[in-house]
Amino acid sequence: MSKKVIKLTNLKSTLKNKINSEAEIVFTNGCFDILHVGHVRYLQAAKAKGDILIVGVNSDLSVKQLKGEKRPVVPESERAEMLAALEMIDYVVIFDELTAKNTIEELQPDIYVKGGDYKIEELPEAEVVHEYGGKIKLVKEVKGASTTNIVKEILKRY
Structure with a gap:
């Protein structure tokens, strides 16, 4: 496992120890079940918003609750x-x-990024970000690029 994959408590102390006050911390999150070009472009756009990009990944348990019993296809550690x-x-x-x-709430990143398929006022995380004075930025969505569409295409072909 990569040293970049870190527990929340360790990440908090790592950020305190390593980061100067000038560095802008960007946070985004998602399931990232089957990695595709939409994810890559989205993550590149998120990184461009600041200096340090932290990605929150939904655990297998939360993906199942969000996407259904057959998901995730790829385990959280992978x-x-x-x-x-x-x-x-x-x-x-x-x-x-x-x-x-x-x-x-724990990390309090300077900028929270989500895809353009969301509206800021509909984000469940928006209230928390606004409470501590963070910014929310939406980045352009890559139309048609989704894990669901990839799974549908695989099923159609095979």
Whole structure:
């Protein structure tokens, strides 16, 4: 497992010890079940918003609750490892909750990024980000690029 995949408590102390006050911390989150070009472009855009990119990954338990019994296709440890291998990502943290509210509250990143398929006022994490004075940025969605579409295409072909 990569050193970039880190538990939340360790990440908090790592950030305190390593980061100067000028560094802008960016946080985003998702299931990242089958990594695809939409994820890569989204993560590149998120990294461009600041200096340090932290990616929260839904645990297997929370993916099942969000996406259904047949998901995730790829286990959390492998999803986290693949994300950690991407150069634009500085840290990966796995969380069990359905939303990243608790993780965001703990880390208090300067910027919270989500895809353009969301509306800021509909994000469950928005209230927490606004409470501590963080910013929320939406990045352009890659139309049609989704794990669901990949699974549908595989089923159609095979």
